[in-house]
Amino acid sequence: MLVFYLFVLNHGTFPSLQNAIYQNVQMCKGLGGPPQVFILLHYNPHIHRIKVAVLRADNLENLDHTSTAPDYQVVIKLHHEGLTISSKETKGASFAVWNSYFLFDLPPGDISQLPLMLEFKIMQSHARSQSQVLGRVLIGAEAADAGRAHWWDTCSLQGEQSRWHMVQPEPS
Numbered sequence: 001m002l003v004f005y006l007f008v009l010n011h012g013t014f015p016s017l018q019n020a021i022y023q024n025v026q027m028c029k030g031l032g033g034p035p036q037v038f039i040l041l042h043y044n045p046h047i048h049r050i051k052v053a054v055l056r057a058d059n060l061e062n063l064d065h066t067s068t069a070p071d072y073q074v075v076i077k078l079h080h081e082g083l084t085i086s087s088k089e090t091k092g093a094s095f096a097v098w099n100s101y102f103l104f105d106l107p108p109g110d111i112s113q114l115p116l117m118l119e120f121k122i123m124q125s126h127a128r129s130q131s132q133v134l135g136r137v138l139i140g141a142e143a144a145d146a147g148r149a150h151w152w153d154t155c156s157l158q159g160e161q162s163r164w165h166m167v168q169p170e171p172s
Contacts, residue, residue, distance in 0.1 A: 017139045018133060031161055035059045037074070037120060037137055040162035041154040045109060050104050050111075050154070052076055052088075052118065055162070060122065061086070063134040063169055070124045073131075078104045079117040079140075090160035112155045116140050135167035 040053035054074045062068055071092035078086040088102040107114060117140030125131040139147040146165055153161045 009042065016027075032062070033059045035062050035135060035167040036164045037122065037167055038162065038164050039120065039137070039139065039150070040160050041118075041150060042160040043154050045111075048106050048108070048111075050078075050106060050118075051101060051160075052104060053101045053162075054090055054098050054120065055098070056098065057167075058164075059132065060096050060124075060167070063122070064124055065169065070094070072134075073123045073125070074098065074100075075121040075123060076102060077121070078106075079119060080107050081115050092156075111135045112152075115142065116151075117142060118151075120165075133170050135169045137165040137167055139165070 005037050035057070036059065037056040037057045040051075040055060042051040054076065056070065057074075060072055073090045073092045075087065075089045077084045083141075085102050085107065088098070088104075090098040098153040104118075106116065111138045117138060120137040120139070122134045122136065123131045124134050137147065138144065140151050141148065143151060146163065148162060150165070
């Protein structure tokens with residue numbers, strides 16, 4: 001917000017919200033921090049579905065080593081016993097703010113006993129090139145610490161469970 005107020009004081013006008021966000025993002029670049037994605041999960045036991053929301057990401061530029069402005073998107077895959085049973089994706093966004101919600105139907109059985117895994121692939125595309133995978137986040141019973149904890153809380157606690165997850169970069 002400080003950036004916005006300084007802009008108004010220096011220029012005497014109110015910029016569009018998009019310009020203010022862009023300037024704030026540009027000024028914060030280089031402050032560092034690991035690339036991360038904010039993900040919300042909610043399990044509805046009555047209809048045996050999981051709601052997945054990819055809300056936003058921070059510091060994805062730390063995974064990107066190009067000079068052009070990329071579009072980011074997230075591909076979400078639900079795996080059961082190692083096979084992809086459903087896939088969804090966000091639309092491209094240059095500011096890595098998606099607020100995208102998806103519903104996944106789950107196979108029959110107790111969710112806490114099913115070998116399920118949510119895979120979030122963070123993709124980057126440029127105007128004239130193919131998309132490339134920057135990194136991924138795994139959430140499920142067999143995931144690493146943060147992904148496993150988020151999964152168990154989603155299975156056992158009522159209500160929406162949201163967390164920041166570190167993006168694991170793709171090997172070069």
